[in-house]
Amino acid sequence: MTSEARASILDAAFRLFLENGYDGTSLARILTEVPYSKGALYHHFESKEALLEAVIERFFTASVTQPEQTRPSTPSALAHRLVDDYVDAIESIATVATPLAYYAFLTAVAPRIQPALHAARAHVADELTASIASVMPSEHESAARDIAGDLMALVEGSGMLDVLQQRLPDRRHLHERVDELLRVHLSARGVDLQVME
Numbered sequence: 001m002t003s004e005a006r007a008s009i010l011d012a013a014f015r016l017f018l019e020n021g022y023d024g025t026s027l028a029r030i031l032t033e034v035p036y037s038k039g040a041l042y043h044h045f046e047s048k049e050a051l052l053e054a055v056i057e058r059f060f061t062a063s064v065t066q067p068e069q070t071r072p073s074t075p076s077a078l079a080h081r082l083v084d085d086y087v088d089a090i091e092s093i094a095t096v097a098t099p100l101a102y103y104a105f106l107t108a109v110a111p112r113i114q115p116a117l118h119a120a121r122a123h124v125a126d127e128l129t130a131s132i133a134s135v136m137p138s139e140h141e142s143a144a145r146d147i148a149g150d151l152m153a154l155v156e157g158s159g160m161l162d163v164l165q166q167r168l169p170d171r172r173h174l175h176e177r178v179d180e181l182l183r184v185h186l187s188a189r190g191v192d193l194q195v196m197e
Contacts, residue, residue, distance in 0.1 A: 006044050008034050014055045018097035022052060022109050049112070056113045060089070060106075061120035075131045075186070079151050079178040082124065086155050087171045090163065099163040125152060132186075140189040147185045151178055 012033035016025040027048055031038060045051040072078050093102045110117070128148035133141045154177055159169040 005034075005036055005040065009036065009041055009044070009051070010055055010058055013051050014059055015096045017052070017055060017109075018093070018101045018105050021105065022112075027051070052109065052112060053116070056109075056116050059093070060113075061116055071127065073131055073134075075128070075135060075182055076179060078128055078131045079182060080175055082128070082151065082155055083171060083174045083178060086159055087169050087174065090159060090169055094168060098166070099168065100166065103160070103163060121152070125149065128152070135186070135191055136189055137191070140191075143185070143189065147182075150181060150185070154178060154181055 009030065013025070013030050016030055016033065019025075020029075027038070027041060030051075031041060034041075041051075045054060072081055090099050090102065093099060106113075106117075125145070125148050128151060129145045132147050133144035136144060155174060158174055158177065162169045
């Protein structure tokens with residue numbers, strides 16, 4: 001089976017998982033959405049659980065753990081990339097289902113996918129922490145992880161509030177808010193704000 005066929009099965013599975021939930025979507029139902037046989041599906045995915053893992057990797061964690069482009073290294077640019085990755089994910093999901101369905105799906109399958117999501121989140125936290133620590137005076141480097149956590153909470157929390165109000169996250173506003181958070185934290189620790197760019 002080609003990578004195009006694999007992608008087609010992943011797209012169909014993801015859309016149906018969002019629409020009907022993981023438990024409410026059978027492999028037979030997924031096969032009604034694609035022009036492939038059961039054997040072709042099993043060629044790439046040994047089980048429904050393996051298909052779920054591939055969906056999570058493709059739609060939730062790959063942009064962070066396997067980026068197509070080199071990721072920026074300065075605190076501000078990396079924080080902006082975090083915003084863009086998050087908003088891009090929500091916007092791409094909105095073409096398939098409501099952003100609220102995205103959170104409902106994640107909540108429903110969280111026990112099954114927690115290790116993958118935890119690893120992706122830890123990757124982002126480590127990346128942000130290292131970037132922030134690189135511009136801080138040595139006596140304040142330990143605060144870098146807290147600042148990274150604040151940035152992630154700001155993006156995730158603001159995005160969740162927008163989704164709960166049934167609207168897409170405001171990219172421009174989130175960029176402004178992460179800049180302000182970085183300015184406040186770094187200036188309080190005596191960092192020349194030009195280094196965050």
